[in-house]
Amino acid sequence: MEPAALRSGFNDHISVDSNGGFDCPKNKQPFIIGVAGGTASGKTTVCNQIISQLHDQRVVLVNQDSFYRSLNDDQLVNVHEYNFDHPAAFNTELLLSCMEKLRRGHPVNIPSYDFKSHKSIEPSRLVNPADVIILEGILVLHDFHVRNLMNMKIFVDIDSDVRLARRIQRDTVERGRNIQNVLDQYSRFVKPSFEEFILPSKKFADIIIPRGGDNDVAIDLIVQHILTKLGQHDLCKIYPNINVIFSTFQIRGMHTLVRDVKTTKHDFVFYSDRLIRLVVEHGLGHLPFTEKQIITPTGSVYSGVVFCKRLCGVSVIRSGESMENALRACCKGIKIGKILIHGDGKNGRQLIYEKLPADISSRHVLLLDPVLASGNSAIKAISLLLSKGVPETSIIFLNLISAPEGIHAVCRKFPKLKIVTSEIDSSLDKNYGVIPGMGEFGDRYFGTD
Ligand SMILES: Nc1ncnc2c1ncn2[C@@H]1O[C@H](COP(=O)(O)OP(=O)(O)O)[C@@H](O)[C@H]1O
Ligand SMILES: Nc1ccn([C@@H]2O[C@H](COP(=O)(O)O)[C@@H](O)[C@H]2O)c(=O)n1
Numbered sequence: 042m043e044p045a046a047l048r049s050g051f052n053d054h055i056s057v058d059s060n061g062g063f064d065c066p067k068n069k070q071p072f073i074i075g076v077a078g079g080t081a082s083g084k085t086t087v088c089n090q091i092i093s094q095l096h097d098q099r100v101v102l103v104n105q106d107s108f109y110r111s112l113n114d115d116q117l118v119n120v121h122e123y124n125f126d127h128p129a130a131f132n133t134e135l136l137l138s139c140m141e142k143l144r145r146g147h148p149v150n151i152p153s154y155d156f157k158s159h160k161s162i163e164p165s166r167l168v169n170p171a172d173v174i175i176l177e178g179i180l181v182l183h184d185f186h187v188r189n190l191m192n193m194k195i196f197v198d199i200d201s202d203v204r205l206a207r208r209i210q211r212d213t214v215e216r217g218r219n220i221q222n223v224l225d226q227y228s229r230f231v232k233p234s235f236e237e238f239i240l241p242s243k244k245f246a247d248i249i250i251p252r253g254g255d256n257d258v259a260i261d262l263i264v265q266h267i268l269t270k271l272g273q274h275d276l277c278k279i280y281p282n283i284n285v286i287f288s289t290f291q292i293r294g295m296h297t298l299v300r301d302v303k304t305t306k307h308d309f310v311f312y313s314d315r316l317i318r319l320v321v322e323h324g325l326g327h328l329p330f331t332e333k334q335i336i337t338p339t340g341s342v343y344s345g346v347v348f349c350k351r352l353c354g355v356s357v358i359r360s361g362e363s364m365e366n367a368l369r370a371c372c373k374g375i376k377i378g379k380i381l382i383h384g385d386g387k388n389g390r391q392l393i394y395e396k397l398p399a400d401i402s403s404r405h406v407l408l409l410d411p412v413l414a415s416g417n418s419a420i421k422a423i424s425l426l427l428s429k430g431v432p433e434t435s436i437i438f439l440n441l442i443s444a445p446e447g448i449h450a451v452c453r454k455f456p457k458l459k460i461v462t463s464e465i466d467s468s469l470d471k472n473y474g475v476i477p478g479m480g481e482f483g484d485r486y487f488g489t490d
């Protein structure tokens with residue numbers, strides 16, 4: 042098996058501004074999963090099943106229960122009056138600061154909570170940073186700030202009678218309660234708070250698991266999704282609209298050649314063309330299709346699909362023109378428009394020239410530019426397409442390399458378009474050139490350097 046960095050084709054030393062949230066460039070962003078659901082729905086059970094299937098990954102489980110506020114003496118005397126199912130019962134500030142530290146790659150002490158004494162107890166638990174952090178608890182999808190930390194939100198959904206039966210069983214055996222206590226607490230606090238706070242948070246879930254820990258298929262799908270995300274670049278975890286083509290040694294070899302300053306113009310063009318062709322083919326895979334059955338020469342039925350016909354290319358002059366041949370080779374007779382944007386440095390991009398198909402608003406658009414650097418040119422080009430009536434969802438931006446800065450800029454502004462790239466680089470230099478990059482693509486491709 043290839044190392045993760047090789048599989049995803051990225052360079053590890055990401056450094057992103059404070060908005061991006063990385064303050065520890067060598068640490069990869071963990072994949073954070075929130076698991077909510079009513080009491081005794083099977084949250085802890087589901088999390089343990091996910092963790093056991095992720096065997097050789099670094100995973101930590103954080104329980105919201107650990108952040109219950111300790112009761113004081115007055116509260117302990119009247120413990121039956123206390124609502125443990127209200128958001129105020131938790132120290133959410135402390136939970137947030139612990140999660141934030143873990144997210145930034147720092148170890149953290151998580152309090153230990155005792156359900157019998159209703160207090161935090163010593164020792165606390167030292168939790169080390171991990172690739173996957175699972176936060177589970179009744180209200181983890183209730184608070185906006187907690188929810189915002191998550192890359193994947195799960196709600197465990199189980200019939201309330203089953204939950205009550207399991208809660209009676211668990212609380213009498215494990216939490217030192219008697220049946221009457223459990224039933225009183227349930228009708229007085231647990232059920233009303235479930236209806237007021239927990240159930241409404243279900244709408245924020247990406248995945249709802251019926252039957253909890255009995256749902257092997259759901260757990261298997263979740264594990265597969267996590268494994269896919271772990272093999273991806275951090276930015277793909279943040280922005281689901283980025284697609285980095287699956288890296289192979291062939292692709293790494295081609296990148297090695299086109300990035301090498303010593304590579305001749307002839308080889309640069311040859312290997313760039315090969316990479317461009319792969320990106321174009323991958324991009325075409327994101328277009329819609331319709332199903333079609335045909336008869337083969339053996340008289341058999343083949344259930345296939347028909348390509349999307351309403352599409353066009355738009356190249357950003359001049360480097361984008363290097364991608365036109367590959368697009369023409371894949372899509373016979375495709376219309377290709379052109380945009381010329383001028384501008385130096387970080388700000389100020391000016392549209393100098395445009396020639397676009399008159400009916401572009403009804404077409405899917407493959408926007409061609411081999412390098413996404415600061416994102417300013419891309420934003421100008423995409424804004425022009427939108428002003429022509431092209432829906433954001435109909436734009437696929439194809440490039441060979443992308444800088445994190447450009448990805449942040451484009452994906453934040455246009456969260457519905459797709460970017461298809463072959464590698465994500467480390468950063469931009471002070472002149473807004475991509476690092477490690479491949480130099481001035483247009484000059485190297487057209488031989489004007
Ligand atoms: N699928 C299941 N079948 C039977 N018992 C279960 C199942 N899932 C959980 N339980 C039991 O129900 C109780 C509550 O489950 P738990 O995972 O602790 O729920 P939660 O964390 O949501 O409160 C526990 O005693 C657990 O062993
Ligand atoms: N001292 C406490 C603290 C919490 N509870 C109950 O625990 C439930 C949350 O834990 P789950 O594992 O069931 O999610 C919650 O419903 C509280 O009522 C308690 O009884 N005593």
Ligand SMILES: [Mg+2]
Nearest residue numbers: 081084085086
């Ligand atoms: Mg639990």
